[in-house]
Amino acid sequence: MNGSVDSSVSVxxxxxxxxxxxxxxxxxxxxxxxxxxxxxxxxxxxxxKSTLIRMLCGLLRPTSGKxxxxxxxxxREPEAVRQHIGYMSQKFSxxxxxxxxxxxxxxxxxxxVSASELTDRIRWTIEMAGLTGRESDLVGTLATGWKQxxxxxxxxxxxxxxxxxxxxxxxxxxxARRQFWELIHWMxxxxxxxxxSTHYMDEAEYCNRLVLISHGRLVAQGTPTELKRxxxxxxxxxxxxxxxxxxxxxxxxxxxxxxxxxFGNALHVVVTDAEAAIAGLPRYLSERAVSCNRIExxxxxLEDAFVQLTGPSPGGTASRR
Amino acid sequence: xxxxxxxxxxxxxxxxxxRDPRSLTIVLLxxxxxxxxxGYGINLDTKHLQVYALDREGSQNSQSLLxxxxxxxxxxxxxxxxxxxDLTAALDADQCKLGIVxxxxxSERLNDSGGVAVQALVDGTDNNTxxxxxxxxxxxxxxxxxxxxxNWLGRQGRAQQATPALSVESxxxxxxxxxxxxxxxxxxxxxxxxxxxxxxxxxxVAREWERGTMERLISTPITPLELMLGKLFPYxxxxxxxxxxxxxxxxxWFNVPFRGALTTLFFTTSLFLCVVLGMGFMLSxxxxxQIGASQMALxxxxxxxxxxxxxxxxxxxxxxxxxxxxxxxxxxxxxTMLKAVFLKGSGVDDLIEPMLALALYAAVVVFFARxxxxxxxx
Numbered sequence: 001m002n003g004s005v006d007s008s009v010s011v012x013x014x015x016x017x018x019x020x021x022x023x024x025x026x027x028x029x030x031x032x033x034x035x036x037x038x039x040x041x042x043x044x045x046x047x048x049k050s051t052l053i054r055m056l057c058g059l060l061r062p063t064s065g066k067x068x069x070x071x072x073x074x075x076r077e078p079e080a081v082r083q084h085i086g087y088m089s090q091k092f093s094x095x096x097x098x099x100x101x102x103x104x105x106x107x108x109x110x111x112x113v114s115a116s117e118l119t120d121r122i123r124w125t126i127e128m129a130g131l132t133g134r135e136s137d138l139v140g141t142l143a144t145g146w147k148q149x150x151x152x153x154x155x156x157x158x159x160x161x162x163x164x165x166x167x168x169x170x171x172x173x174x175x176a177r178r179q180f181w182e183l184i185h186w187m188x189x190x191x192x193x194x195x196x197s198t199h200y201m202d203e204a205e206y207c208n209r210l211v212l213i214s215h216g217r218l219v220a221q222g223t224p225t226e227l228k229r230x231x232x233x234x235x236x237x238x239x240x241x242x243x244x245x246x247x248x249x250x251x252x253x254x255x256x257x258x259x260x261x262x263f264g265n266a267l268h269v270v271v272t273d274a275e276a277a278i279a280g281l282p283r284y285l286s287e288r289a290v291s292c293n294r295i296e297x298x299x300x301x302l303e304d305a306f307v308q309l310t311g312p313s314p315g316g317t318a319s320r321r
Numbered sequence: 322x323x324x325x326x327x328x329x330x331x332x333x334x335x336x337x338x339x340r341d342p343r344s345l346t347i348v349l350l351x352x353x354x355x356x357x358x359x360g361y362g363i364n365l366d367t368k369h370l371q372v373y374a375l376d377r378e379g380s381q382n383s384q385s386l387l388x389x390x391x392x393x394x395x396x397x398x399x400x401x402x403x404x405x406x407d408l409t410a411a412l413d414a415d416q417c418k419l420g421i422v423x424x425x426x427x428s429e430r431l432n433d434s435g436g437v438a439v440q441a442l443v444d445g446t447d448n449n450t451x452x453x454x455x456x457x458x459x460x461x462x463x464x465x466x467x468x469x470x471x472n473w474l475g476r477q478g479r480a481q482q483a484t485p486a487l488s489v490e491s492x493x494x495x496x497x498x499x500x501x502x503x504x505x506x507x508x509x510x511x512x513x514x515x516x517x518x519x520x521x522x523x524x525x526v527a528r529e530w531e532r533g534t535m536e537r538l539i540s541t542p543i544t545p546l547e548l549m550l551g552k553l554f555p556y557x558x559x560x561x562x563x564x565x566x567x568x569x570x571x572x573x574w575f576n577v578p579f580r581g582a583l584t585t586l587f588f589t590t591s592l593f594l595c596v597v598l599g600m601g602f603m604l605s606x607x608x609x610x611q612i613g614a615s616q617m618a619l620x621x622x623x624x625x626x627x628x629x630x631x632x633x634x635x636x637x638x639x640x641x642x643x644x645x646x647x648x649x650x651x652x653x654x655x656x657t658m659l660k661a662v663f664l665k666g667s668g669v670d671d672l673i674e675p676m677l678a679l680a681l682y683a684a685v686v687v688f689f690a691r692x693x694x695x696x697x698x699x
Contacts, residue, residue, distance in 0.1 A: 057540050059698045078696070082542045093537035097340045098333065110541040311495025 004074055010035045010193040011056065016065035018051050027216040030064070033195070033209075035161070038188045040207030041197040042306065048216040049197035050090055053164050056195070057087050070162055083111075086155035090166040092153055096140030100201055103139055103154060111158035118157070125153030128183065145176025152183060157190075161189065163194045169203065172205055172206040180205050201303045210302075214310040224302055231305035234258050235274035239267040239281070240294040247290045256285055261307060266294075322550075324457045326543050327517040334525070337618065347520060352513045352563045356570045359509045360502065364632050369397040370454055371417040375408045376401055382428040386439070389465050395457040408442065417499040418444045419454045431469060434689070445565060507663040508656045509569040509630030514590060515597050515626040515652065517563055521556045522601030523611075523618035526694065530609040537696060553598045559586060560594045571663070578589025580666030589672070591660070592679045597622045599686035606693040626652035651682040 018026040026048045033039045035205075041049040054060040056069055058078025070084040076169040094103045104125060108118040119126070126132055129149035131285045139147065148168055156163060165184070169177045181203065186193050188208075196207065204210055205224050212219040220227055241247040244262055251260040251269055256277055258270040271277040274297045283291040300308075338344045361650040376383050391398045399417055402408050407500055408420045420442035424430075441458050445451040529535035538548070564587065571577045601618045608614040626632060629643070630652035636644055647653045654675035661667035669676065 054698060059536065059540060061697065061699065079542060079544075082540060085540070087532065087537065087540040089540070091533035091536070093532075093534045095333065095337070095534060096532075097337055102333070102336060106329050106333045107541070109325050109332075110322060110538075110543055112325050113543075214382045 008035050009033070010037075010070060011195075012068040013056070014066045016052070016055060016067050017063045018048075018060060019063045020056055021026070024106055024216050026055065027212075029213070029216075029218045030065075031211050031218065031221055032192055035193055036188050036191045038184060038194045038196065038206070038208045040204050040210045041195065041213055042201075042204045042210050042302075043197075043213035043310075044199055045220075047213045049213055050166050051197065051216075052213070053087075053166050053197060057085055058082055083158075084160055084162060086158070086160040086163040088148075088151050088155050088163075088165045088168050090170070092144075092151065094139050094147065094148055094154060097138060099136050099138055100126065100150060102134045103150065104157065107154040108157050113158050115228050120158050125150070125157070129153050130179075136157060145172050145179070148172055148176070148180060149183065152157075156278075158186065161192060163192050165194065165196045167197055167199070168305070169198070169200070169302045201301065203307065204302050212306060212309055219309045220305075227309075228305045229250045231308045232270055232300050234270050234272045235277075236298055236300045236304060237269045237271055237274060237277060237281075238291060238294070238296055238298045239269055240261075240265070241253070241267065241285060243290065244287075247285060247292075250285060250288055250290060251281075254281065256280075259308070263303075269300075270308070322544065322547055326547045327551045327554075330543070330548060331554045334552050334555045337561065338457060338521075342553075344521060344524075347517060348559050348563065351517055352566045353512045353570065354449075354560040355516065356506075356509055356567060356574075359512065359633075360506055360570075360575050363501075363505050366692055368395055370395060370419055370450070371399045371459075372396045372419045372421060373399055373408055373411045373417040374401045374423070375405060375420045376405070376423045377425045378423055378427045380428045382431055383423045384410060386423065386427075387421070387463050390458075393457065393461055395453075396461070399522050412442060412444055415444070418450060419458060421458070421569070438576050479603060483517060500517060501579050502575060502661070503664060505633055506571045506575050507659040508630065510571070510659055511593065511630060511632060511652055511656050512588070512623065512626050513563060514593055515568050516624040516653075518556065518560050518594050518597030519601040519618035519622035520615055521559070522553060522598045523605045523614040525556075526602060526605035527609050527611040527614045539696040539698075545696060546691055549691050549694060551604060553602060555593075557594055561590065561596070564590045567629075579663055581662035582668060585667070585669055585672070586659070587681065588660050588669070589658045592676070592683050593651070595683035596651050596679065596686050598682065604692040605687070606690070622678040625650045626656070629653065630656040632656050638652055651679060654679040 009032050013032070014030050016026055016029045017024065027049075029052060031039075037138075039304065041052060043049050051060060056067055056074060057061050058069075058074045060083045062075055072081045072084070074081050079285045083301050095106070101122060105118070108121065113121060128136055129146060129152075131150065132148060134142070134146075139150065141281070142150070152165070154161045171181055172180065181290065184194055184196065185206070198204060207224065209221065209223055210227060211221045219233070222230065226262075239247070239251075244267065246267070247267060248260050248262060251257050251267070256272050258272065260267055269277070269281075271281075278295055278297070282295055285292045338348065356471065374387050374390070376387065385399060387401070390396045396419070400411075402411065405422070408422065411417050412420055422440035422442070424437065426437075427437055427439075439462055441455065443451045443454050516610050526535070529538060568583075568586065572579050599616070600621055604621075605611075605614040608617060628634065629636075629639075629647045629650045631647070632652070636647050636653065639647070657675050658667075658672050658679075661672060665671075
């Protein structure tokens with residue numbers, strides 16, 4: 001991996017805190033990111049991902065703690081930080097009443113991209129965003145996928161070494177999302193450190209490393225594989241039973257079962273010993289008028305890990321999209 | 322301050338004005354509408370006031386007095402009624418502004434030279450018009466009275482002594498015809514500048530907040546000063562163009578004399594624009610809502626310009642505390658200068674005092690406007 005070869009640290013976050021009155025949006029978060037790494041902030045809405053990104057961009061002042069972005073303290077030198085970063089806010093923020101090229105020229109001017117370079121960068125962005133032939137269209141008339149790629153183009157016009165993308169693919173169709181992630185990987189390959197926040201589990205798998213955030217706290221961090229492996233204390237089983245609700249309740253009090261949660265039309269059950277459970281659980285259930293049609297050991301998904309790590313979420317279950 | 326960032330913002334802002342039908346309407350139509358509305362609408366000259374008369378005598382003398390009312394350009398004798406009730410009814414129904422009552426013994430008392438009173442009933446709803454009506458009526462009556470005296474003295478063979486020992490020969494300068502339009506129109510330029518400057522600039526930052534583009538904007542290296550100057554430059558240009566349009570309408574259409582130098586006019590206008598644009602920008606940055614900011618901007622710019630600048634209502638006639646207050650109203654200095662440049666042909670030398678006052682105001686407002694814009698989401 002790029003990051004392990006060149007281990008220069010591009011972002012350091014140390015016990016960062018952000019409070020709004022009584023509410024603590026970001027609580028003692030610490031991590032590091034290396035050059036060329038794709039770091040995902042994963043967590044439900046309201047977990048504090050946007051607040052964290054905004055502090056790293058110098059848009060919000062940390063209550064306490066320290067964050068160095070490209071070696072600059074975000075609290076002390078927010079202006080200097082801004083020259084080194086690209087930012088895509090959660091809300092679409094190009095000018096709808098400006099044409100595609102007008103938006104690009106505008107941001108090029110703001111970042112001080114030289115005229116000769118800007119022409120090349122605009123051509124590149126338009127190709128990258130698939131907007132060839134639509135250069136003079138008003139941005140307001142474009143579909144979301146195109147808009148997001150154009151917004152990404154505007155954020156990287158000045159070739160920043162660090163890029164912050166706050167839920168860049170929300171509201172974008174799967175194909176456009178796929179294309180967007182290809183761009184992110186291409187940029188990381190060029191040495192750009194990319195921060196992406198998301199609440200899509202499948203997107204999280206595309207990241208080199210993840211920081212799991214829940215209620216403002218860092219719950220876990222590591223590569224997707226590490227997280228999946230470390231999150232579960234026992235083994236994971238998939239159960240298809242009828243009726244589901246009673247099954248969950250029964251399994252909760254069964255011996256050797258650590259956790260049971262509904263996943264779509266089946267159950268994910270965490271047990272201490274997989275073999276013993278596969279042998280014993282169907283009988284245990286059928287004796288209590290619950291039929292078990294299928295039971296097998298599966299490898300945990302990120303979502304399992306996430307549910308496990310963030311503890312019981314309100315309602316006790318997480319439903320799969 | 323970086324030129325490329327300033328230019329990027331200014332260019333973007335120009336494009337947005339051009340693409341937004343609402344802004345474009347304000348820019349193009351507002352000066353014309355304001356000029357027409359205020360130029361025609363506010364007319365402080367009272368001419369052809371409707372008059373009803375009750376002639377209780379019906380003599381040659383009484384008729385010749387009424388003829389004098391008729392002949393005056395200030396009055397229009399609509400009708401003669403035969404009883405008091407009809408006269409008061411006409412006043413109540415707003416059919417006339419002035420009622421003249423001539424007593425039965427008019428001629429008799431005239432000949433006795435014991436003095437005779439003619440009653441004038443005035444509709445005082447509009448005190449300005451009422452004042453003028455009374456003044457004009459007195460002038461008409463005293464003119465007539467002098468003629469009677471002259472006749473009487475003439476018959477006595479002492480005509481020459483009738484000439485008063487002293488009299489005032491008045492000559493009006495600067496607004497020779499005493500046209501209230503000449504007095505008002507130069508001030509309309511100030512209301513147009515206040516309206517356009519404050520309205521457009523009060524939308525500019527709030528719009529970015531409302532559309533979510535502000536967060537993106539402050540994540541770039543642009544400085545608050547660059548953002549302010551870049552955003553206000555297009556409106557400043559538009560303001561000056563509109564000022565030119567106003568002068569053109571004032572001189573070409575309303576025939577208001579323009580005796581000063583255009584450079585003086587545009588220099589003072591630039592100072593005034595700095596004040597109103599700065600105020601609009603500051604409110605926009607603080608309030609962060611287009612509706613809220615524009616309402617407040619109009620309140621602090623257009624309202625004092627209309628009421629307390631001496632644009633239509635002379636400052637000398639205001640009560641002392643209000644008169645003192647007008648020194649804080651920046652529009653006062655601008656309106657004073659506009660009128661002086663238009664009608665007196667005053668140059669920079671004559672206007673140094675109001676010009677410095679306005680410049681000071683502009684500096685203070687621009688200073689606070691720049692500080693109002695914070696590059697943070699908090």
